[in-house]
Amino acid sequence: MKKHLLMLAIASSCFVVTQASAMTQDEHKVAKEKIEAAYKVDKAKCDAMKDNAKDVCEKEAKGKENVAKAELEQQYKPSDSNARKVEEEKVKATYDVAKEKCDDQKGDAKNACEKQAKADETKAKADIRAMMKPTAKTQ
Numbered sequence: 247m248k249k250h251l252l253m254l255a256i257a258s259s260c261f262v263v264t265q266a267s268a269m270t271q272d273e274h275k276v277a278k279e280k281i282e283a284a285y286k287v288d289k290a291k292c293d294a295m296k297d298n299a300k301d302v303c304e305k306e307a308k309g310k311e312n313v314a315k316a317e318l319e320q321q322y323k324p325s326d327s328n329a330r331k332v333e334e335e336k337v338k339a340t341y342d343v344a345k346e347k348c349d350d351q352k353g354d355a356k357n358a359c360e361k362q363a364k365a366d367e368t369k370a371k372a373d374i375r376a377m378m379k380p381t382a383k384t385q
C-alpha cells in the first residue's frame with residue numbers, strides 16, 4: 247500500500263512538473279530509477295509466497311512497473327502514441343494477472359476463466375482503438 251501511494255505521489259508530482267514546465271532529462275532519469283526500485287521491492291515481497299500466489303504477485307509487480315514506465319514516458323514526452331501505450335500497458339497488465347489467477351482453477355472452470363480474461367482483453371483493446379481514432383482524425 248505504501249508503495250502504491252508512493253507511486254501515486256511520484257506520478258502526480260511528475261504530472262505537476264510536466265504542466266509547469268517540461269520534465270528535464272535528469273528528472274526523467276530519477277523518476278525511472280524510482281519506478282525500477284519500487285518494482286524490486288514489490289518483486290521481493292513475492293519471494294515469501296509460494297505456488298501460483300507467487301506467480302500472480304510477480305505478474306502484478308511487473309504490470310505495475312510497465313504501466314508506471316509508460317505513464318512516465320507520457321509525462322516526459324506527451325503524445326497520442328504514448329497515451330495509447332499507457333492504456334495498452336494497463337490492459338496487458340490486467341490480462342496477465344487475470345490469466346495467471348486462472349491457473350488456480352482446473353478443467354472447465356479454468357477454461358471459462360481464461361476465455362473471460364481474453365474476452366475482457368479484446369474488449370479493452372477495442373475500446374482503446376475506438377478512443378484513439380477520434381484524436382487521429384482532427385480536421
